[in-house]
Amino acid sequence: MEEYTKPLPIRDERSAPFFDGLLDGELRLQHCLACDQWMWPVTLRCRHCLSDQLEWKASAGKGTLYSFALVHQIYHPGFADEIPYNVAFVDLDEGVRVTTNIVGTPNDELAIGSRVELATELVTHDMALAKFRVV
């Protein structure tokens, strides 16, 4: 694998199940046993009811492209070769809006409202990112 030069997520204790899920090809999120809502990002207590009865659960990994933007400014040298690259918000069917990139579609063909699905991308031997592709 080529050297990965973009910033890597920094796994901490609380977020470890999320990153472990991605290595297994799953988008695992917290789900509240008290009110049946899903969480993004990781939290100690439910963002809807403040319950601490949260479980980790795989989402279906399907959603809709809420919006996207094309970054032309180089904020980090690791992205310099891909300018402009897309940053997107995807609305998961579980009810949370996640920050991601859309892969497999040229930027000028991206369309808000498209149905998308999880496409995990292994970037190092122990880190994967939750990207999405148009279905």
Add this chain to the structure above:
Amino acid sequence: MAASIAVAGLGITEMGKVYGRSASDFAAEAIALALDDAGLGFSDVDGLLVHSNLSPEMTVNLQWSLGFHDLPVLAAIGAYGSTPAAMFNYATRVIESGQAETVVMVYADAPLRPAGSAGAAYANANPPEGMDSVNVAHGFYGANVGYALAAKRHMELFGTTSEQFGAVAVAQREWAVMNPHAQMRKPITLEDHQSSRWVVEPLHLLDCCLVSNGAVAVVVTSSERAKDLRQPPVHLLGLGQFAPGDSKRTDREPGIYTGATEAGRQAFAQAGVGVNDFDFLEIYDCYTYTVIVTLEDYGFCKKGEGGAFVADGKLGPRGALPTNTGGGQLSSYYMWGFTPLSEAIIQLRGQAGERQVAKHDLALVSGNGGFLNFHGTLVLSTRES
């Protein structure tokens, strides 16, 4: 409702690439200017409200770094661009109760360094950890990306165009040309806007606010006392605050439906005014898009029609709805909510010189922060009720 507090003093330092001074240095200078403007002295101050922002100096510690002592009222208040509404609410309470008589509010920052670019000044903080590190791993840096995502969504839903964003930038630059405090005083055309480089598409460079070193300070006292001081009083007639918050739930989109609707409703009701009563508007403008969506949510036009509403240049010096009359944060200086606040004070007093609006009795001052997550509204007037 009759006003109980009023602005009696305003101080604005030199703005922009002014190096060699800390945020505290700028704060001290702005406060000295504001007190002098009011005809008051250092020892008259019995309340200090520090605007929390990204500067580590902007805390209650500013009290002793500036030499204040024995203050009965001291707080650092932070709600991003909506902070003035929170500060005026607090100031009203302490002035009405007699806890303090002369309250200074100050915003100061010094993020620019001689070698750094403006965009890098805020974007490259320490690397985040845990879930916060997910954003940068996907290349989501700084506010530009968040606002670009909101603007793109608005364009998709309502057909808003980049040229309509450009109409905001051009109108505000026309104002800035006439503002001696402004950092950008060279006129621009819509073509200049369109040909300025993409920062984060759909935002061109000329859709984005400036970054400034500098400070603004405001002296507030009772409306009664303000009448006996040096400057024409600027009375607070109403205020509102509303924070839609969470934008990570699919049933919410504060980037399209902002807190201006509710903050405005509160402020207008307190002041007993309607949306058509304002002589001019000072609308938080971190981006051109922010102005458009905020105008919609106050009710100046219908949701989705903000782009078409501004396209005829009505926000500019020859337009029907004078807005951001000093150039705003796009063209004058970036002091968060203190940019619209300061310009409203100057215009209401009739001290805006070449850019003075003809009728200047009632102003709407609008603040916004986060990725359109926080909102604050002030209604300021030369009238006491």
